[in-house]
Amino acid sequence: MPQVFEFKLPDLGEGLTEAEIVRWLVEVGDVVAIDQPVVEVETAKAMVEVPCPYGGVVTARFGEEGTELPVGAPLLTVAVGSEGALGPVGLVGSGSGSGAEAGSVVSAVGSGAGSGGAGSGSGEAEASGNVLVGYGTGAPVARRRRVRPEAMAVPAAAHVTAAAAVSAAVPDAVQGPVAVVSPLVRKLARQHDLDLRQLAGSGPDGLILRADVESAIRALAEGAAAATPTSALASVPESVSAVQPSGPSVAQPAASSAVERIPLRGVRGAVADKLARSRREIPDATCWVDADATELMAARSAMNSAGGPAAGPKVSVLALLARICTAALARFPELNSTVDLAAREIVRLPQVHLGFAAQTERGLVVPVVRDAQARNAESIGAEIARLTEAARTGRLTPAELTGGTFTLNNYGVFGVDGSTPIINHPEAAMLGVGRIVPKPWVHEGELAVRQVVQLSLTFDHRVCDGGTAGGFLRYVADCVEQPAVLLRTL
Known part of the structure; x- marks a missing residue:
């Protein structure tokens, strides 16, 4: 048996x-x-x-x-x-x-x-x-x-x-x-x-x-339904119909106007829980600045044209911004930390596991680039490309979606200039990047059309004050406006 x-x-x-x-x-x-x-x-x-x-x-x-x-x-x-x-x-x-x-x-x-x-x-x-x-x-x-x-x-x-x-x-x-x-x-x-x-x-x-x-x-159900004669409706006494209201009839709502209920489960449920917890626990604040990204775009163009097709995959703007973030976190490690509520301690983390927000058909996910502080822009870009493809096909592993210490959110892909994002709990900060568009800008004392981007930093006010957050954001903006600043940390 x-x-x-x-x-x-x-x-x-x-x-x-x-x-x-x-x-x-x-x-x-x-x-x-x-x-x-x-x-x-x-x-x-x-x-x-x-x-x-x-x-x-x-x-x-x-x-x-x-x-x-x-x-x-x-x-x-x-x-x-x-x-x-x-x-x-x-x-x-x-x-x-x-x-x-x-x-x-x-x-x-x-x-x-x-x-x-x-x-x-x-x-x-x-x-x-x-x-x-x-x-x-x-x-x-x-x-x-x-x-x-x-x-x-x-x-x-x-x-x-x-x-x-x-x-x-x-x-x-x-x-x-x-x-x-x-x-x-x-x-x-x-x-x-x-x-x-x-x-x-x-x-x-x-x-x-x-x-x-x-x-x-x-x-059995179909047989029971078939056994109910349609003529049974005709057997209702006339006195029953007489009790119908004589006043104006009340229009019944159409079936199409019924309330739709969507279960909060799976990825959407997890995102909802994490965002709600972030709002409950983290006293966040946001600061922002406009930056002239013309030189950054020119540097990217030079990187991708050097060496021809044999030079490998092109470096994306997101990869450059990620490399700028790792350099900024080396200067301001307070923002690469988390808060231990039970011990009432700020825990500064030695490695930068950089998350980046990715919108997929299953919802918003945040894949994580491990040890981003040890990677150059080309390596970060290759890992971002791999994780993005895995996110689109729904094949990201749990290990690739957890353990982040800082998040980079490029909402400019949606055609918007700015945002005040919610921190990805239990991290301490998130850098937001708007779209890069031509705008009038005073450059070297003269009005010119430049490629301008808005950068925003949402941070946990428990881990640092506005001076530290402003210093981090200003350093990021300086690197965007003058990419040569990064040479000191490469």
Whole structure:
């Protein structure tokens, strides 16, 4: 007899407690191999394909696409057994519907998926320990063996056929076991007063699947609706209609004007929580300055034209501004810090992990360039390009979205000049950059048309005062107006 293993949503790291099912990669009845991805989920950090640590036949899935599940909730169940000792999968349990009747059910979640609980003897599961590829459980990897579809054949399939043939003639008290493995299927049938003995399963060897039960429920609902005669409306007494108000009729709101409710979950929910926390905890202030970026744009053009096509990828304006930020933070380390409320301490951080705001179809995300203080403009630009592409495709890992110490926000791409952004908690500051546009500007005592940009700095007033924040912003503006200032720190 095979064992039925319950695989639960594993801990995906970074303190995440829930995930939304985006797409199922397997169906009930499919044969899965060890570590085969079975579902794609979206967390508040990234999209992740979750592999199953067991090889066998999928007997149940828990949750439809779009459902949000907490860590530790069941994802699916898998019937696992050795090639020579697979019992009749369709005949596990009895018809009363208790959870214990669904065979030997073993849970797998977190690190426990790889190490234990698989039973003994011929029904022992082959769990890999790799709950999530790229993270893993740290448990030793067991010998892998793919379960072949033919290995799941039921030796006693004839008994299933015979039981189905006589089910109508045998009283419930003496009928044999029902071809159901999943406790969820039994529960669903009980909730709708559905007799499983009257169903023909579409799974392997007559196994009754959740889809079979749902189809039967829909058929019952459609039959009940069809049994309601339309003429029943005509049987309403005239006296009932007489009580209708005689005054002017009140127009009912159109269906299109109904209030729309959008769940705050996934990336949007995480952003909402972080922004609200930032506003609650951080006493922020903003200062700004206009800067002449003409020389910076000329320096960028010279960098990208030098060496021709063999010089490599072009350096972006964002990469240059990021390099300016790292130089400014070296001079004003107060802004590369965080506040420990419990200890009432300001914690200055040695490395600059530079975040940059990126708008994607899934919402606003902030990928992080690690150790930006040790990179030049070309290296920062290459990493920004890589992270931006990963953000657009939804493939950023949780590690690439956390741990930032300072954020650069280029809202100029939206065609606006200025903003007062909310600090990315628990950081202490954020530099905002508006669009770079031609404007009248006094240059060397004369009015000229120059490339002007507005720079704004939002900072945590607990970590520094206005003098430090103004000094940081003025240094950034000086580097934008005279890029040669950076030569002192290169």
